[in-house]
Amino acid sequence: MKATDILMSEHRVIEQVIAALEMAANGLEHGVDVRPGFFGDVADFIKGFADGCHHKKEEGVLFVAMSESGVPVQGGPIGMMLYEHEQGRLYTRRMREAAANLSDDPSAREAVLENAFGYASLLKQHILKEDRILFPMADRFIPPAEQEAVAEGFERLEHDETGAGVHEKYLALAAALTQESARYTV
Ligand SMILES: [Fe+2]
Structure with a gap:
């Protein structure tokens, strides 16, 4: 695969998972009894899959290949993507912290909602920009032979850093979160 x-x-x-998160946050906002651990589980998915498997491939392999092929890192679209990855990590950390206090701190609910919705809207537009602008740019700038090396770099990263079976574990978590979120429909 390319x-x-x-x-x-x-x-x-x-x-x-973003859709599941929005469903649960919407339920929480409207008084549905959402399992507090749900938000922690979403944070685990984001940390392990979105940041662990996925953003590492972008930051450590694709963006590097793009910059070597002449796309500027600072100030350009890559710099923007890196900044948004950082913002996403901040939302995730705050959502996890607030969710841990959901049962005994009344202000935690607002903080969970703010960071859950904040993450969801950030990531949706971030993904759109990557799919429509950044990735087509990568396809144009990175020479075909180098493209193969990028895909191999992804595989190496999954094997060496992420570990065997981890990707599959997160796919199963994504499916479980989606299924659970259906219970939180308002
Ligand atoms: Fe991405």
């Missing part, structure tokens, strides 16, 4: 196609297929899984 390097950017691999990343786009991961975007579809991330979008699935």
Whole structure:
């Protein structure tokens, strides 16, 4: 599979979890009894899959290949993507912290909602920009032979850093979160 196609297929899984997160946050906002651990589990997925498997491939392999092919890192679209990855990590950390206090701190609910919705809207537009602007740019700038090396770099990263079976574990978590979120429909 082409390097950017691999990343786009991961975007579809991330979008699935974002939809589940929005469903649960919407339920919480409207008085539905959402399991507090749900938000922690979403944070685990984001940390392990969106940041662990996916953003590492972008930051550590694709963006590097793009910059070596002449796309500027600072100030350009890559710099913007890196900044948004950082913002996403901040939302995730705050959502996890607030969710841990959901049962005994009344202000925690607002903080969970703010960071859950903040993450969802950030990531949706971030993914759209990557799919429509950044990845087509990568396809144009990175020479075909180098494209193959990028895909191999992704595989190496999954094998060496992420570990065998981890990707599958997160796919199963995404499916479980989607199924659970259906209970939180308002
Ligand atoms: Fe991405």
